[in-house]
Amino acid sequence: MAHGLQIRDEESGYNKNLFCIPKHYEEDLERVFIPHGLILDRTERLARDIMQDMGSHHIVALCVLKGGYKFFADLLDHIKALNQNGDKSVLITVDFVRIKSYCDSDTEQISIVGEELSTLNGKNVLVVEDIIETGRTMKALLSKLKDNEPKMVKVVSLLVKRTDRTSGYRPDYIGFEIPDKFVVGYALDYNEYFRDLNHICILKEKAKEKYRT
Ligand code: HPA
Ligand code: MG
Numbered sequence: 001m002a003h004g005l006q007i008r009d010e011e012s013g014y015n016k017n018l019f020c021i022p023k024h025y026e027e028d029l030e031r032v033f034i035p036h037g038l039i040l041d042r043t044e045r046l047a048r049d050i051m052q053d054m055g056s057h058h059i060v061a062l063c064v065l066k067g068g069y070k071f072f073a074d075l076l077d078h079i080k081a082l083n084q085n086g087d088k089s090v091l092i093t094v095d096f097v098r099i100k101s102y103c104d105s106d107t108e109q110i111s112i113v114g115e116e117l118s119t120l121n122g123k124n125v126l127v128v129e130d131i132i133e134t135g136r137t138m139k140a141l142l143s144k145l146k147d148n149e150p151k152m153v154k155v156v157s158l159l160v161k162r163t164d165r166t167s168g169y170r171p172d173y174i175g176f177e178i179p180d181k182f183v184v185g186y187a188l189d190y191n192e193y194f195r196d197l198n199h200i201c202i203l204k205e206k207a208k209e210k211y212r213t
Contacts, residue, residue, distance in 0.1 A: 004160060004174030005042055007034070011179070013202060025197055028207035033183055034176060034200040039158070040074060042175050046156060047078030050126065050173060054154060055082075055090045060123045064141070065098045065114070066195065067130035070187035071158040071175075075128060095119070101137050108136040110144070117148045124152045130188055131159040135169025159183070159200075182208075 013031035021029060061079075063072040076092065083089040098113040125145060132138055138155060145153055156173035163180040184194035185201045193211045194201075 001170060002172055002174050004177045007176055007178045009162075009179040016201070019199060021199070021201075022197060025194065028194075028204055028210065029197075030202040030204050032199045033178075033181075033202050034186075036186065036198040039071075039175070039186055039200065043071065043074050043158075044078045046173050046175060047075055047082060050075075050154070050156060051079060051082050051090070054124055054126060054152070055088065057124050057151075058091045058093070059126050060093050060095055060120060060150075061126045061128060062095045062097060062120075062145075064127065064129045065096055067188050068128050068158075070195075071130055072128045075156070097141075099137060099141060101140070108140055110137060110140040112141070112144060117145060120145060120148045120150045123150050125150045125154070127153065127155045129155065129157040129171070130186075131161065131183075132157045132169065132171060133161045133163060134165050135167040138171070139167060139169050158186075159188075 013033040014035065016029050016032050019032050019035065061072065061076060063069060076094070079092065096114050099110050100113065101108055101110045127141070129138065142153060142155070154173070155171040157171040158175040160171065160174050160177050161180055162177060181202055182190070183200050184190050184203055185197035185199050187195045188200065189195045190203060190208065191211050191213045
């Protein structure tokens, strides 16, 4: 089973004043939790692991928007670097989906906005996600993907939260396993804010009030 880099429950992260933070967010953040450089280093290794497993056939990389876009772009940059420096390479095409999830009589339903998923028929699909919490949204997405009979589906998630709300779902590749705290940055948002922040950070409680829609 895949394990990510474990970040312990007691981990408090780093003093934000030792990092570069956009001025407009300085008052809103408690600590830097995962610095941008560490995200990129871990992503580089995920790219290598994925290529080792999937690198023999055309890969369709499927980005789950919006939160997945930074991880997707950086992961693909690392995969491209492997492709242009190794003695083997694999063709990659990209697709994008946005997921709206809602509850219908206690079961999670999703609607997918974006690509016509029938193009995934017979393909090796790599789903790229920012964070998995309960895993219910991903389970619902996978069930819709499978209706289109792809040859193989693998899931990589930058973050997996340790929470008792989990459905038990685990992705194939994990960047970091984090405590049950709300994080933002590196395209993860709070009400659409904080996507324009490089580091993954912990919000101050009063920022949740400030940016409540
Ligand atoms: N941050 C941002 N988006 C999220 C989170 C989180 O901690 N969990 C699920 N979606
Ligand atoms: Mg997401």
